Amino acid sequence: MKQLEANNTAYNLFYRFRLQGFLNINALQKSLAEITKRHEILRTNFISVNGQPNQRINNDDKFNLPIIDLQAFPNEKRGKELEKIVKQELDYNFNLSKDNLFRVKLIQLNTQENQLLFNIHHIIFDGWSFGLLFSELESLYTAYCQGLTSPLSSLPIQYADFTLWQKKYLSKDVLETQLNYWKKQLAGSLPILELPTDYTRPKIQTYKGATKTFILSSELTKKIKAFSQGQGVTIFMTLVAAFKILLARYSGQEDVILGTATAGRRIKKLESLMGFFVNTLALRSNLSNHLSFEEFLTQIKQVCLDAYAHQDVPFEQLVEVLQPERNLSHSPIFQVMFVLQNTAMEELELPGLTVSSLETSRKTSKFDLTLSMEENDEKLRGEWEYNTDLFHCSTIERMTTHFQVLLSEILTNPQENIWELPLLTQGEKQQLLVEWNK
Structure with a gap:
């Protein structure tokens, strides 16, 4: 909990929307109130009891939407005020035991334009939950604008029920079997991925970060899909294999551990529930110098399938059991993460409004490096x-x-050897040739 809190905004999930058109504020307020009433996790805090985090549900389900009216500001000042509010949210440090971990703000710019900000701590929410949030908000807002009651069916269980089920499911035998797999997989000295950095690594890991996006062409994407199908693997496995080779080639290391995430919603009842269900898996593989890509891909396929079969042990519990040698300059077990989002994120749509998601550049990074693809x-x-x-x-x-x-x-x-597959562009090869001949 201390790691999640201590001046660390890396676990804040922030979304910002522009709403153009007439907004029914009462319907919006009522919709958000109903969502927080439905999902107990949005009213949950975490307190430390004997060093262990415990959930505390706030039974007061009254929800008040903070509304900030900037309409009186002149045009040139309004934009500055808006960005100041956005920055305050981005820099907000949650107190997990006291704060509302589901923060929403409405900013009024004029009669036809508003902005809606969501700032949610990751401990109560995940990517899947955003899809549910947007879907429920659309259904409720539409109904309330028409004077109807909630069209949503009641939830079969709550997040706290899942927590109790998980503890029961991870009985002695199940837990022992899964932990034994991970102990074997992560036995011995765990490698630290030493990618060449531009700056000296700070003695204590910082979470300062930035993001950079890119797009693979439709032609290349099509080829990756066809290749994966031909090899009997998923796109995820092909991309993981390629990314691991890139990391190995950059670092010169053969033993590479890469972090990834699973949705953690293997039970049907959990699909309609907001909360943090994601679990982290550590994919370890050996990139010995005699392997072809096809051979390495076969190894990656098995590593992934085995990891999925033993995905129920919470990663935090695994770290506690393994007790890897801690170094405050980097995260334990792995330093680089790969995530593939294979279902499109649900978009927020509200009747009578043009809703657009506004990109907000994140200034945090949970690990040295994370590659997310969708x-x-x-x-x-x-x-x-x-x-x-x-x-x-x-x-x-x-x-x-x-x-x-x-x-x-x-x-x-x-069939090419993984250490001989080209990485450089023609321009880089030419530049090296020129410098070599000097």
């Missing part, structure tokens, strides 16, 4: 989240180029 309009979109105390933007741009070159080469020649 399929969008038949193209794979990637986003790097990188620690700015370690990497310069130009390094991330170069890494993007090398990743794209590597993917193209893999698809052209999957």
